[in-house]
Amino acid sequence: MSQPKPHCYAYPHPAVTTDIAVFTIREDALQLLLIRRGNPPYAGAWALPGGFLDIDEDLDTCAARELAEETGVRDIYLEQLYTFGAVGRDPRERVVSVAYFALAPAGRLAVQAGDDAAATGWFRLDALPELAFDHAEIIAAAHRRLVAKLDYSTIAFQFLPETFTLGELQRVYETLLDAELDKRNFRKWALALEQIEATGEVRRRGSHRPARLYRLTDRKQVAFLR
Amino acid sequence: MSQPKPHCYAYPHPAVTTDIAVFTIREDALQLLLIRRGNPPYAGAWALPGGFLDIDEDLDTCAARELAEETGVRDIYLEQLYTFGAVGRDPRERVVSVAYFALAPAGRLAVQAGDDAAATGWFRLDALPELAFDHAEIIAAAHRRLVAKLDYSTIAFQFLPETFTLGELQRVYETLLDAELDKRNFRKWALALEQIEATGEVRRRGSHRPARLYRLTDRKQVAFLR
DNA sequence: CCAAAAGTGTTCGACTTACACCCATGT
DNA sequence: ACATGGGTGTAAGTCGAACACTTTTGG
Numbered sequence: 001m002s003q004p005k006p007h008c009y010a011y012p013h014p015a016v017t018t019d020i021a022v023f024t025i026r027e028d029a030l031q032l033l034l035i036r037r038g039n040p041p042y043a044g045a046w047a048l049p050g051g052f053l054d055i056d057e058d059l060d061t062c063a064a065r066e067l068a069e070e071t072g073v074r075d076i077y078l079e080q081l082y083t084f085g086a087v088g089r090d091p092r093e094r095v096v097s098v099a100y101f102a103l104a105p106a107g108r109l110a111v112q113a114g115d116d117a118a119a120t121g122w123f124r125l126d127a128l129p130e131l132a133f134d135h136a137e138i139i140a141a142a143h144r145r146l147v148a149k150l151d152y153s154t155i156a157f158q159f160l161p162e163t164f165t166l167g168e169l170q171r172v173y174e175t176l177l178d179a180e181l182d183k184r185n186f187r188k189w190a191l192a193l194e195q196i197e198a199t200g201e202v203r204r205r206g207s208h209r210p211a212r213l214y215r216l217t218d219r220k221q222v223a224f225l226r
Numbered sequence: 227m228s229q230p231k232p233h234c235y236a237y238p239h240p241a242v243t244t245d246i247a248v249f250t251i252r253e254d255a256l257q258l259l260l261i262r263r264g265n266p267p268y269a270g271a272w273a274l275p276g277g278f279l280d281i282d283e284d285l286d287t288c289a290a291r292e293l294a295e296e297t298g299v300r301d302i303y304l305e306q307l308y309t310f311g312a313v314g315r316d317p318r319e320r321v322v323s324v325a326y327f328a329l330a331p332a333g334r335l336a337v338q339a340g341d342d343a344a345a346t347g348w349f350r351l352d353a354l355p356e357l358a359f360d361h362a363e364i365i366a367a368a369h370r371r372l373v374a375k376l377d378y379s380t381i382a383f384q385f386l387p388e389t390f391t392l393g394e395l396q397r398v399y400e401t402l403l404d405a406e407l408d409k410r411n412f413r414k415w416a417l418a419l420e421q422i423e424a425t426g427e428v429r430r431r432g433s434h435r436p437a438r439l440y441r442l443t444d445r446k447q448v449a450f451l452r
Numbered sequence: 453c454c455a456a457a458a459g460t461g462t463t464c465g466a467c468t469t470a471c472a473c474c475c476a477t478g479t
Numbered sequence: 480a481c482a483t484g485g486g487t488g489t490a491a492g493t494c495g496a497a498c499a500c501t502t503t504t505g506g
Contacts, residue, residue, distance in 0.1 A: 002478090005234040005235055005236050006234070007231060007233070007234060007235045007236070007237060007238040007239065008231040008234040008235075009233045009234075009239070009241075009470090010230075011229050011231070011241075011278065011281075012233040013233065013235070013239035013240065013241055013242070013281075013283040014239065014242050014279060014281065015235075015239055015321050016239070016242065016311075018241050052242060053237040053238075053311070053322070054314055055239075055240065055320050056320075057313065058312055058313055059309065059311040059322070080308060080309065082306060083285065083306065083309045083324050085242075085284060085324070086284055087282055087283065087284055089503040090398050094281050094282075096279070096285070096322070096324070098309050098311070098322070099324065113431060123404075130320040149341055151452075162460090165485085166485085166486090167484070167485070182347070182469075182470070182471080183485090183486085183487095184470095184471085184472095184486085184487070184488080185468075185469065185470080186246060187486080187487085188488095195453070203493090204477075204479085205478055205484090206478075206483065206484075207476095207478030207479060207481095207482070207483060207484090208476070208477055208478075208482080208484040208485065209475055209476035209477055209483085209484065209485045209486075210476070210483055210485080211484080212486090226377075226481085275503055285476085292484090303467070306503030310488095368454070391458085392458085392459090393457070408496075408497070408498080409458090409459085409460095410460070410461080410493075410498085411496065411497080413459080413460085414461095414495095414497090429455090430504075432456070432457075432504085432505075433454095433455070433456065433457090433460075433503095433504060434455080434456040434457040434502095434503070434504055434505075435456085435457065435458045435502060435503035435504055435505070436457095436458080436504070437457075437458060437459090438458085438459090
C-alpha cells in the first residue's frame with residue numbers, strides 16, 4: 001500500500017467492478033460457480049467471480065474478461081443483471097458493482113482457478129457456503145431473474161449443448177422449476193415454440209429406445225415468447 | 227480546471243452517475259421529462275435529468291436527489307433500469323451511468339428548473355428532440371421495460387392519482403399500448419386483479435353519469451401478476 | 453331532449469391440463 | 480425377458496376475445 005497514487009480527480013470517485021453469477025445444471029441440480037478468495041477482504045471466503053473495470057473497457061467486456069481470468073470459463077451466455085452500490089458493501093473503498101448473470105451447459109465449462117482465485121468450486125444453489133460482500137443478495141437477484149425469464153424466453157436452452165433430446169430439455173425445466181412436468185404436454189409445448197428442429201440424428205444412451213436429437217433453429221440466441 | 231485534485235487512487239476510476247427517465251401521461255400521450263443542459267458538454271441540448279453519485283450515498287438516493295434538484299420532482303415511483311458504461315459515452319472522462327426509470331401522475335409533478343438545468347420540459351415520446359450522450363438509447367430501454375411490465379405488474383397504476391375511475395385507468399392502458407381496448411373486458415380484468423377497491427365516492431365530471439372512484443387496496447405498491 | 457361517458461353478461465374459440473399405453477434398445 | 484427412458488392423442492376445463500344496450504348526468 002506504499003505505491004504512488006497518480007490517478008487524481010477533483011471529486012471522489014467510486015471504484016466500479018463487475019460480479020458474475022454463473023449457473024449451470026449438473027447432477028440434476030442448479031449449481032453456481034464460486035471462487036475462494038485469496039486476498040483480503042474476506043480472504044478464504046467464497047465469492048462470485050468478478051473484478052475491477054478497466055478504464056478503457058466496456059462493462060460487458062469486463063465481465064467476460066474477469067470470468068475468463070478467474071475461472072477459465074468463456075463464450076457463454078452473459079446478461080447484465082442489476083447494479084449494487086450500497087455505501088458499505090466493500091470495506092476497502094466505495095465500490096459500485098455491476099452484476100451479471102451467466103448460463104452454460106455443464107459440458108462446456110473448463111473451470112480452472114485463475115489469478116486472484118485460490119480455488120473455484122460448484123455449489124448447489126440450495127447449499128451455498130457463507131459468501132463475501134453482498135454476494136448472497138446478488139445471487140438471490142440472479143436466481144429470481146432466471147426463474148422469471150423461464151416464463152417468457154427460451155433462456156433455459158442455454159443450459160444445453162448444441163444438440164439435445166427433449167428428455168434432457170424437460171429435465172432442465174424440471175430442475176429449474178423444482179416440479180415434475182407432464183411429458184406429453186411438455187413436448188407439445190416445446191415443439192409449438194417453433195424454436196427447435198430435429199437434426200435427424202438420434203442418440204443411443206443406455207438400454208432403451210434411442211432419443212431424437214434437436215437443435216435451436218436460430219443458432220444460440222434467446223427468443224422472447226408471447 | 228485549475229482547481230486541486232485531491233482525490234487520488236492507485237488505479238484510474240470511472241465516474242458514476244445516475245440518469246432518470248421520468249414518464250407521465252398528459253394530454254392522452256406518454257411524455258418524458260427532459261432538461262436543457264446549461265453546461266458543456268452538449269450545452270443547450272436536451273438530456274435526461276441526472277448527475278454524479280456522491281461518495282457516501284446509495285444509488286437510489288442519488289437518483290432521487292438528482293431528480294429533485296434538477297426538476298423539483300420528488301416522491302415518485304423509481305426503479306433501477308440498466309447500467310450504461312460504453313467507453314466513449316461521455317467526452318469528458320469515463321462515466322458509468324446507472325439509469326433509472328420513474329413514473330408519476332401528471333398532477334403530482336411540480337416541475338421547475340433547478341441548479342444545473344437551464345430549463346425543463348415535457349416531450350411526447352414520439353416527438354423527442356435531439357438528445358445528449360447516449361440518452362436516446364437509455365430512453366428506448368426504459369420504454370421497452372415500461373411496456374414489458376404492463377403485462378405482468380400493476381405498474382401502470384403509478385400514472386394515476388390516489389383515486390381514479392375505471393375510465394381513467396383504461397385510458398392509461400390505451401395510451402401505453404397505443405390500442406383501443408374493450409370496455410367490458412377491461413373492467414372485468416381490472417376488477418379481477420384484486421388490486422383495487424371502490425372508495426364509495428363518485429366523481430362528477432361533465433354532462434354524463436358520474437363515475438365510481440377506486441383506489442389501490444395495498445397503498446402505492448406495484449404488484450406482480452401471474 | 454340531447455350528448456356524453458358510465459355501467460353491465462353471454463357466447464365462442466383457443467389454450468392449458470390431465471391422463472395411459474406401446475416402442476426400441478442394451479443387458 | 481425385462482428394465483429403461485422414448486414417443487404418442489384425446490377430452491375437459493379454463494381463460495381471453497368479441498359484442499350492444501341501458502343509465503345517469505349537465506346543459
